[in-house]
Amino acid sequence: MHFDPYSLMSVLAISGNFTSPSMFPPEHEYIAPGVHDKRSPCPALNALANHGFIPRDGRDISSHTLIQSTVEMYGLSVPLATTLVSGGMLCCGNVFTGIDLDDLAAHNKIEHDGSLVHADTKEGESRAPIHVDQALLTQLLTSYPNGLSLDDFAHARYEREKGLAKPLDPFHAELGHGEASLTWLLMKNASNVVPIETLRQWYGEERFPDSYVIPQETIGFMDAAGLSRKIADKMKELRRGDRGD
Template sequence: MSSYGAFYSTNPKTHSTYGVPPEHPPISDSQTCPMSFAHNLMKSSLARCEHEYAPPKKSDVRSVCPALNTMANHGYIPRDGRNLTFFTIFYGLKACYGLSTPLAIVLTLGGYLLIGRLPICLPFNVPKRFAVRNPDGSTSQPGVLDLRLIDRHGGVEHDASLVHADCPSNLKYPNIEINHDWVENLVGDVLPEVRGYGRTNAACSAHIKDVKEDDASPPSLITPRLGIINHSRAPSSCSSETIVGDDDGDFDEGWRRYATKEYLNTLVSAADVGRMRARREREIAPKVMDPVHAEIARGEMAIILGVWERSVRIKDDGKVKKGIPLPYLLTWLGEERLPEGWKPDHVHGLWAVVKMSKAIKSTADAVVKARSY
């Protein structure tokens, strides 16, 4: 209930509502201090604004990790992406996504170790000789990272990203630009086939059926792709209301046509993600992902699947499908933002991620095996 609703509610108020002892005589709303109410209302509003989405500024630092970038864009870690410590990331993961303590520890500690850093901070006034030299030549305090440092190629960062190009062999850090064509391609990996996708984008995924001439898209739906957007440039024009708002027909470009309320019951399952992973790993051939980074790639998606998972009955066959809303995934990968008004409603644990990752791998392996025949 909003602060306005709570203030004007007809429900009886308890003594704890006003912070007085149980033996205090009953207090009516008319006897409460207006200034106290205004203070509480302001605190509530500030709490909501604290984690509102704000696109990165030109001076902010970002990575190729949508989970961390989203945390920065919503203020769960510093919005500039700098001065990150073990506990900054650890508590940010728990608050933003509702991760369990063991899972948040594994992710944070693993991230440090994979990029060759220890999560041990020293006072900021220690001599410069204690500073750590980074692969790009810069230096930083022990235990302190920024989002760019986390991008070190071959650490947490890996090839065959769903929405980022591979890091060139002569560079230590990848390009952080999001390929919005690739975001839209993910829609083609979802089964049952997403309504409207085959008509407008038949060539994006190998398993999508050929489109018949009489099923062509109306001209109003055939629009230019959005291509690549750089984090350091102007933010997307998509507002948080549009992402899960009503489809008014003015927002049909690229993947964003599928990021509306109309598609909230279109779910992306572990099997769908398995097809995404198999396709992307096939597309980087002859390069092959090593087992560690293949597991990292599956694990990062297994986490978000568990955070937003729900069930929907499929109309055509009556079967129940588990997964996350397609608009949630596309917005998270394409805009690096949380769904409008969403807050964690459960604790997501390590064992659940392991099981989800195995389910993703099972489908990915089956796709690879089927194509080998």
């Protein structure tokens, strides 16, 4: 499958004129991946592929395509998007030839154990599970029936990491904080809570949720770092409480 470069113009048009999935044109409707399509452990990238904002087959995706799509569809600043994409390319892909989405499943590069909805990598395996673990997803959704606040995301990450055989190193722990905080920032409603149905569609189906609205304000480094720090601080507080400090 070859990706039409002009589809990037569609990304620009949608982000400027259509702010939610119900307004996406037919070429960007949700289509679940086929058996030969590549996907990653990242719902944000998989949603872009499942809606056709990056190649639906998940293959040979350029840095430019990833940066453009994350800027336009998730409201990330160009510097933040460039940093995230460049990190993935340097660790798992090729800055010249691009990346297949499943390259991002390489264990302990960008991917890490302790995902909220993906099983941990088995001992001796070099690649992480890509498919959503339905037991973990169900546990997450039933544990927070009223949706997840930022503190709830911190609690969910804390509970998930408590069960790991080996604690995450600081780099991957910080990635976990960032993933949770960006999910909250992108998917929260007016009450600053991510509803359960939104999470089910985002994490479970890897699609843009019906409630999703493309951010009108750019998300920059300071926004992402500040929320990530709040997640980390809340997790430290929970650890102290468990220890009785």
